[in-house]
Amino acid sequence: MKARNHIVTVLTFLSAIFLFLTKTEAQKSFDSLKLKLPKHYFKTVILIDGYSKPSQNIKLDQSMNDTTADFLSKRLKTYGVKQFVLSVNTPLATFERSTGDSGVTKNTHILLTANYMSLQPVFGGIEQHSLYKAGIGLRVIINSGKKSVWFIDASPFVTRDVPKDGNDKSKGYYRMASTIVYSYNPNDHFNWRVGITKSFLWGNRLYLPFFGVRFGRLDKVNFSLQIPRCMSLNIPVNQKLVFxxxxxxxxxMFNFSNRDSLYYLGNASTFNFTRYEINTGFRADVRLNNWFNFYVALGLSTKNNITFYSEKANKDKPRLPYSTYFYDHGMPTTGYLNFGLVLKFGKTKSYFFNRNIYDAIDLNNTVGDGDNNISNGNTQIPNAPKKTKKDVNLSSVQDLIDYNDF
Amino acid sequence: MYKAFKILIFIWLFCLPFANHAQNDKDKIEALRVTFITKKVELTNSESEKFWPIYNEYNDKVKAIKKNLRQSYKKSSETISDKEAEELYQLDIKSKQAEVDIHKLYSEKIKTIIGAKKFIKLRIAEEEFKREIINSIKDKSD
Incomplete structure (x- = not known):
């Protein structure tokens, strides 16, 4: 029995040496060719997004006996939104490690995000304000190689109000949005996520729990609920179109110049403007080729809300909550139009059916760049093909087929 | 809103010429191939999560070797010197050797993950897919 154990040990040892030598030999011969392989799994993505909501009359709130609110409603007259966003998401570094024995491939991705938002809240009664928000952030995505993926994002940003003539810019107002999410993939068809997010999506700064579930594969029809970010039913029609x-x-939240003296109680040069709305609609993503996609979305914008508050004044009165607004107004439902161009650059490593990389891409997309909640449509995840391609282009299969195969 | 519509129409017109170009065919074929293999090999959940990263890595390396060799041959002109020809010959031999070595290494890794039986299924599926592609090329040329 002892002798048998010894033989097994020796055989295991020898096979381990054999595998190691094969590995070294294979690596040597591959390295001798000095080939450059893609380093990252993520492409550099540039997103240009336009969003517009028509102007609506601001109605006086009859139920409240608030003279300040009435006064401001009368001054502002109407409210509409024109928004333009330019964002960049690019991989900085990818660290990969394969554990030979278990066959698990772990990787860590560090990505740089940058975004610029120009927002024009269209108030009919006052001079046009051009608010902007800009930031550079970092995100780290850790793929355990088994079933879980960690996502960590930090997106600091600055907001300012810049008049058209460029003079009298408001002071920069610095803020930070961040998210940590743990994502778990029991199988291809189901995923759950938990985490926490510090976000300004719902108007003011909020610390919110993150909870997400997805039913269905990411490259096929799927339903995704990502609270507090989005809920969507995604239907790939073919490899080029997703509804x-x-x-x-x-x-x-944006810094707002007080040059119209909307905040007349204090002597502040700026105050804060917050807005949120809940958009429900249809979206079509057209994937034209490997480097360019575009999307069009339209629908209804509900729960429209705007507020003004002076953080300085609130700080001076410690008993007041952080978000005590001197103007808080809801607007009725309206339509919206949204469209975007997505440009993708760079070659990536292959990740077909790599569930965790698909999940990492989806996470990177779900938590859009710079806390803007704008999705590029998961364009890096190829839709599952439905049938065999009949019109095969010879150049596209030259890696697969040798002359001797014919 | 009207302005936004105008921009949208402009984008649409701008994109029309691109719409006729097929999305990268190589990627499509690759997607088809992996779908074909998935069906044929019947990987379990835990096999799948280990198999695809390794298999993709293997394919990336083999494709890089083939592409490099192909491009080197394309670059060579009819007036290639003896020295250049010798270099190209050496590259050809090295490339084939690297392909064999990579194949050997990754076959071992894949066999460890999915077992010998499924490994054979995988190779059969790859050949079947190749056969399908060849048939569709033949049909097209007839």
């Missing part, structure tokens, strides 16, 4: 029905919050 979605979705609902998501959109909003933010």
């Amino acid at each position: 979605s029905v979705y609902t998501k919050p959109q909003g933010g």
Whole structure:
């Protein structure tokens, strides 16, 4: 019995040496060719997004006996939104490690995000304000190689109010949005996520729990509920077209110049403007080729809300909550139009059916760049093909087929 | 809103010429191939999560070797010197050797993950897919 154990040990040892030598040999011969392989799994993505909501009359709130609110409603007259976003998401570093024995491939991705938002709240009664928000952030995605993926994002940003003539810019107002999510993939068809997010999507700064579930594969029809970010039913029609029905919050907090003296109680040069709305609509993502996609979405914007508050004044009165607004107004439902262009650059490592990489891409997309909640449509995840391609292009299969195969 | 519509129409017109170009065919074929293999090999959940990263890595390396060799041959002109020809010959031999070595290494890894039986299924599926592609090329040329 002892002798048998010894033989097994020796055989295991020898096979381990054999595998190690094979590995070394294979690596040597591959390295001798000095080939450059893609380093990352993520492409550099540039997103250009336009969003517009028509102007509506601001109605006086009859139920409240608030003279300040009435006064401001009368001054503002109407409210509409024109928004433009430019964002960049690019991989900085990818660390990969394969554990030979278990066959697990772990990787960590560090990505840089940058975004610029120009927001024009269209108030008919006052001069046009051009608010902007800009930030550079970092995100780390850790793929355990088994079933789980960690996502950590930090998106600091600054907001300012810049008049058209460029003079009298308001002071920069610095803020930070961040998210930590743990994502678990029991199988291809189901995923759950938990985490926490510090976000300004719902108007003001909020610390919210993150809870997400997805039913269905990411490259096929799936339903995704990602509280507090979005809920969507995604239907790939073919490899080029994806239809979605979705609902998501959109909003933010911006520095607002007091040059119209809307805040007349204090002597502040700026105050804060917050907005949020819940958009429910249809979206079509057209994947034209490997580097360019675009999308069009339209629907109804509900729960429209705007507020003004002076953080300085609130701080001076410690008993007041952080978000005590001197103006808080809801608007009726209206329509919206949203469209975007998505440009993708760079070659990536292959990740077909790599569930965790698909999940990492989805996480990167769900928590859009710079807390703007704008999705690029998961364009890096190829839709599952439905049938065999008949019009095969010879150049596309030259890696697969040798002359001797014919 | 009207302005937004105008921009949208502009984008649409801008994109029309691109719409005729097929999305990268190589990626489509690759997607078809992996779908075909998934059906044929019948990987379990835990096999799948280990198999695909390794299999993709293997394919990336083999494709890089083949592409490099192909491009080197394309670059060579008819007036290639003896020295250049010798270099190209050496590259050809090295590339084939690297392909064999990579194949050997990754076959071991894949066999460890999915077992010998499924490994054979995988190779059969790969050949079947190749056969399908060849048939569709033949049909097209007839």
